[in-house]
Amino acid sequence: MLIWIGAVLGAGFILTFLQARMTWWALLTGLWILAGWKLGNVSPSTAGVMAGAAVPILALLMFRPLRRALLSRPAMGAFRQIMPRMSATEQAAVEAGNVWWDAELFAGRPDWRRLLSTPSPSLTGEEQRFLDVETEQLCNLANDWETTSVWQDLSPEAWAYAKDKGFLGMIVPKAYGGLGFSAYAHSQVIQKLSTRCSAAAVSVMVPNSLGPAELLLHYGTEEQKDHYLPRLARGEEIPCFALTNPYAGSDAAAITDTGVVCKQMWNGEETLGFRISWRKRYITLAPVATVLGLAFRAVDPDGLLGAEAEPGITCVLIPRDHPGVNIGRRHWPLNAVFQNGPTTGDDVFVPMEMVIGGRAQVGAGWRMLMECLAAGRAISLPSSNVGMSKLAVGMVGAYVAIRRQFNQPIGAFEGVQEALARMAGHLYATDAVRRLAAAALDQGEKPSVVSAIAKYHVTERARIVINDAMDVIGGKGVCMGPSNYLARAYQQVPIAITVEGANIMTRTLIIYGQGAIRCHPYVLTLMRTAEAGELKPFDAALFGYVGFLFRNVARALTFGLTGGVLIGAPRDAAPQLKRYYRAATRLSTLLALASDLSMATVGGALKRKGALTGRLGDILSQLFILSSVLKRFEDEGRPAEDLPFVHWAAQDALARAGAAWRSLLANHPSRGAALFLKLIGAPFGLKTSEPDDRCAAAVAALIQTHGPARDRLIAGSWTAQVEVDPIAVTLAAFDLYPQVEAIERRLKDAVRGGVIARAPQNLTLLDGWAAEAQGKGLITTQERELIGRFAAHADQAIQVDDFAPDFDIAAGLARRPTDTAPAKTKKKAA
Structure with missing residues (x-):
């Protein structure tokens, strides 16, 4: 009897673990009853009663028309009552881009073969030559000290070179005169410029990320593309995009800048257009821009667009010299000195032909922005912050090797090694994230959740790297001057933390808010079909969801009781790293289960529980970072010298994910859900530990020693030359x-x-x-x-540098021989 009962329980558990179809459950039920009868555990009459009870239940679950009528239709009505309502803008944000590896991690059973088979990022010969020649030369023409202390901008020489060589049109296709570079090439250029001069990096990345060029490429009319794209590619036009509003931040859905549809005389003819008033700030390149991209809320009180039109967020492209446009003053963002400033306009008439994409795209601006934002988040900020981190690691690693105290290099001190290990480990991880995000874009993906993870975690870890670097070099990093390679990076790190949505918002709202709906295999379908009243697909999603939930309960319990030792790892993966694949799979299962329980217990209020969603998002993010680290090691041919970097970065990601899990259980709004997660998912605790001292020492040794591991870590940096710069x-x-x-x-x-x-x-x-x-x-x-x-x-x-008591920096600064600007001009600029 015990064997008979245990057999059905075990078989049922296996079917649940595998999320088996109902036909397997029916077969199991029939075989179990038959075995009980044949073994004498139940009488023929009892077996008949059991079969009589099982058949209706199985029929109800397996016969779909009956199931839909009796179960799914009432469930859909209840679901519509408790489902959080999504506005049109929320729906556009959720549906922006697509899902990729993030969906695998969110679903609880990642297919590692899919990740490892993703082509590694690479450059064409043309892209590599541009990186080696033109980008290197622009680095020679611009540095943080001169841009911040002398020019308060790129030098005229650097600006002219950037325009002439096509830096402002890297993403513009060759058919329009641009370079037509891949996302990875774009990323590599921004990274290299960032190891040298932040103003150069920002001035190049903005025209190539979220801005007029990208919006025109995806949505512009043929006339708009033919007019603007060649001019943007040649640097004849400098674009900016005005989104951020003082009362709405970068949330286009909430902006108060308004354009009223009207008719007005324009070029001698009555023309349909908008009368727009706006107040924008933090607009990068605005002071020097020749063409202004502008997002505003269109309204049509007189119905001039027609009864079927749905005005809303709209994007237009306006020449700088257009009547009424006020542009040109500057902000001063933490001494970064890239061009940035406000723009305003009052009742400015803008003809309909200036709408990006023409009249058909009126009201589509929110969707346009959400779909294009992923590229900017996945390339611009990760690349620039990885570049700053490479500058810090490369220079500080060299400094601690040659700087002696107590008759030994300061890099030999364990306290210094701890900081060096954090710097190098975080750099290895963030560069892996940057590379994987760019590879996804080049494969045609638009992973909005991945781009948010890249933006948030790369910028946060860059802050750790720069802070540690400043601690190590001490006064050398505090005293400003031409030979200080860290101070400007230290000042500018908070800018990256702030732009494109402050990191607090990115962590608590975007990563998990989009991930919970987009990456979940069933939730978005349930929401869409319930809202539309489509019973058939709702029924399939509902019972798929139920099976998914119970599957993750079974998997979490199995992994929790066994410590994850039964989890499979990719056969082709490096043997030394298989434990990390197993740990990631277990955490993926826990994340999936915790997400479903949180949505069930907290409901629509989940999007207001920023601390809870932030911790769930942290687990997802650390899983993506760990995946990127493992993928990078494989892509680079498993270099044995790099294993200390890999172990440090992997253990750090797991430790952070473990900390987020423990914090989630300790603070979950539903104590019942927290107890269930603890008992099922980690009954003996989730054991994760930070990298130990031996690992830290090995990592620290690599960055203060010449060798292939150090070279790979800081690859893509500017080639420093004594004759060009004292650093x-x-x-x-x-x-x-x-x-x-x-x-x-x-x-x-x-x-x-x-x-x-x-x-x-x-x-x-x-x-x-x-x-x-x-x-x-x-x-x-x-x-x-x-x-x-x-x-x-x-x-x-x-x-360290010193100056005259009056800090007349411009007059005393030794300029390059190629610079012919008179001293008076330089002093005025300073």
Whole structure:
């Protein structure tokens, strides 16, 4: 009897675990009753009663017309009563873009083969040459110190070069005179510029992300494309896009800028258009823009557009010199000095021909913005922040190797190693996210949730990297000047945190708010079909949802009781990393279960529970970051030298996901749901730990040592040259240090024997020490010269800039020989 009962329970559990079809349940029920009769566990009459009870239930569940009439129709009515209502703008936001790997993670059973088979990002020969030549040259023409302290902008020389070489039209197709670059090439260019000059990066990325060019490409009329795209590609037009309103932020759905449909004389003819009034701020490139993209709310009180028209958020493209346009003043965002400012207009008449896409696109602006925003989030901010992080890791890794304290490099101190490991580990992870997001875009995906994850977590981790870098180099990072490579990045990190929706909103609303509906395999279908009253698809989604829920309960319980040891990992994955695939799959199941229970217990109020949605979003985000790390290692050919980076980044992602899970249980509004999740999903706790000291030490050693691991980590950075910028002396000294270190090791016996003193910590005395060693025949003339060059570069690397008491920076700054601007002009600019 026990075996008979246990067998059906076990088989039922397996069918639940596999989310099996009802036919398998019917077969199991019949075999179980038959086995009970044959084994003598039940009498023939009892078996008949059991079959009589099972047949109607199975018939109800399997015969769909009957199921729809008796179960799904009442359920649809109840669902419509409790379902949170979505406005048209919310619906457009949810439906923007598509779902990709994020849906696999959200569904609880990720197909790792799908991720690993995604082509790795790559550059064409033309794109690589542009990165190596034109982008390198623009980096030579622009740096953070001169843009912020002298020009308060890119120099005229840099602006002219960027326009002439097509930097402002990278996304414009070649048919219109643009470069026609891939998303990955776009990302690589922005990343490289960001290792050198933030103003250059921002000035290039804005015309190539959310703005007139992208909107024209997707929605513009042929006449608009033919007119504007070639001019944008040649740099004859500089675009900006005015969205942010003082009372609505970047939420286009809430803007108060209004355009009233009207008729007015224009170019001698009565013309249909809008009379628009707007107040916009934080508009990047606005002060120098020649063409203004503008989002506003269209209203048609007189019905001039026709009875069937639905005015609403609309996007127009207006020339700067259009009558009534007020543009040109500047904001000053934390000394970043890229062009940014407000624009206003009062009752400005804009003809219908200036609507992006023409009259047919009136009211479609919200959808246009939501669909195009993913590219900007997935490329611009991740690329620029990874670039800043590469600058910090590359320079600080070199600095700690050559900077000595207590007769050893400061990079040998465990406290410093802890910070260095965070810097390098976060960089490895964020660069992996950047690469995977760009690869998705190049595969034709528009993953809105992934782009939000990339924007939020890359910018937040860049803040950690820069803060740690400032802690390590101390006063060197605090004192401003041409040789300070971190201060401007430190000032500017909060800008990335703020733009395109502040990170608090991105975390608590966008990542999970869109993910819970778009990425869930059934919720969006349930909402759509219930709203439309479509019973047949509602029925399929409802019972699919029920099976999905019970499947995740079974999976969570199994993984919780076994610690996840039974979870499969991809056969082709690196053996050292299979435990991370298993851990990610288990967390994916827990996320799916927690999401369904949260939606069931909190209901429509879930979108107001920012702390709860933020923690659920954190788990999803860390799973995506972990996936990106594992994918990057495979894409790069599993380099063994990089394993410390991979282990650190993977363990950090799991630790953060585990912390979010524990915080979720501790603070869940439904204590019953929290208890159920704990007992089912993690009865023995969810054991995750941060990277240990040995891992941190291994990571720290890699970034202060020449080798392929360090080279891959900071690949794509500007090639620093001493003749171009004084910050390059740190890397020049770092390049010489291994040879100097080898000489010092060779002289250890001579030092112990008292033949020569230990090499002095004071670098100004190192050349004299080398001369003494040469005089005693311990080193060659060439070795002495090498030590002298190292001492000169290293000494300059640890010095800080100073200025005249009146801080007349512009007059005293040594300019490049190619710059012919008079000193008076430079001083005025400063």
